[in-house]
Amino acid sequence: MGKKILEVNDLHISFHTFAGEVQAIRGVDFDLYEGETLAIVGESGSGKSVTTKSIMKLLPKHNSEIKSGKIIFQDKDIVQATEKQMQKIRGKDISMIFQDPMTSLNPTMTIGKQIMEPLIKHGNFKKSEARKQTLKLLDLVGIPKPKIRIKQYPHQFSGGMRQRVVIAIALACAPKILIADEPTTALDVTIQGQILELMKDLQQQIETSIIFITHDLGVVANVADRVAVMYGGKIVEVGTVDEIFYNPQHPYTWGLISSMPSLDGMDDELYVIPGSPPDLLKPPKGDAFAPRNRYAMQIDLEKEPPMFKVSDTHYAATWLLHPNAPKVEPPQNIQDRMQKFSKGAY
Incomplete structure (x- = not known):
């Protein structure tokens, strides 16, 4: 791994709501390294977007509060x-591509003006230089006829083209x-x-580090170097993309892999993780996944599991990894999935 560029400790x-305090993020730790893509995956409400x-x-x-912890970027919190x-x-060192372009x-500004804005503000470009750079960026993200497109408005672009424009804006200042x-949820397959x-392609060209948030594990297989699996406001497993797909350790990760449709269409039925995510107004005492986990033991209801080390790059927070825990193999359908994954069926 390269040099660490971001540390979340x-x-x-x-969030303070009328119903009380929602403990949305409960002790998240992860690092991001130069030039890597880290995917953060989990169901809706697991805390992915709040973290980023x-x-x-x-x-x-008005209603959110970072109660404790550090986010270290360039030696500053x-x-x-x-x-x-x-x-x-924002925009210069760290940029964001949102879900819906x-x-x-x-809608009232031309595409050109919107891409030129960060260049003039953060990059100290003159207007004529910013325009040249904008044409380059439109070309870079694959928008044809940039000289015509630069004068057009968002409604004149398709959904996929709009998302390319948003990527061009995010990349304008070559963020770290x-x-x-x-970024692809609102688009067709x-x-x-x-x-x-x-x-x-762009990541290799501008050597940026990417945090990719998704609930779609199929996407992760194609883009990520490492994967952090989130559940109930915590990271429950982290590892390289191969470790998470070939050797998943947390029952929640097993569930996510089981519920992933394969390209060959041979699945009789898709697996659904039973139950629903925890109520973070009243976070559970032990392992938050215990009520949905068919392998849960008594200790899961009483005590939160620590992160157990599987390898130098692979950690999972499940009591099943404790030396005294009974040996549990992933269910057969997960093992079938792992085989399919190795043959590129996703």
Whole structure:
């Protein structure tokens, strides 16, 4: 692994609501290395977007609170940064691609102006230089006839083209970190594949580090170097993409892999993880996944599992890895999936 570019240490984030305090993030730790793609996966509500929005300090000020923890970027703790300091970081050093391109773009401004804005603000480009760079960026993200397109408005672009524009804006200042929050969810499958290929190519060209948020494990297999699996506001397993797919250790990861449709269409039925995610107004005492885990033991209901080491790069928070725990193999359907995965069926 290369040099560490971002460190998130024991992050706790709460939202204050009429119903009480929602403990959305409960002690998240992860590192991001130069030039790597780290995928953060998990069901809706597991805390993926909240974690990454906290890196950009984009959480709503009126009801969110970072209760404790550190986010270290370039030897500084972002948690302690002022809004003025964050404005210098956002867009220049850390950029974000959001889920829906139409809500990210200003419908009253031409595409050209929107891409030129960060170049002029952060890159100190003159207007004529910014225009040249914008044409280059449109070409880089695969938008044909950039000289015509630069004068057009978002409604004149298709969904896939709009997402390419959003990527161009995010990449304008060649950020050190690019956060992609489900960037392909609003797009159809063919366009999804094109956007993912584009992101892989661009990463090599501008040598940025990517945090890729998704609930789709099929996407992860194609883009990630490492994977962090989130559940109930915590990271429950982390490892290289091969470790997570070929040797998953947490029953929740098993469930996610089981519920992934394969390309050969041979699945009789898709697996669904029973039950629903925990209520973070009243976080559970032991392992948050215990009520949905058919392998749960008594200790799961009483005590939270620590991160057990599987290898130098692979850790999982499950009591099944304790030396005294009974030996449990992943269910047969997961083992079948792992074989299919190795043959490229996803």
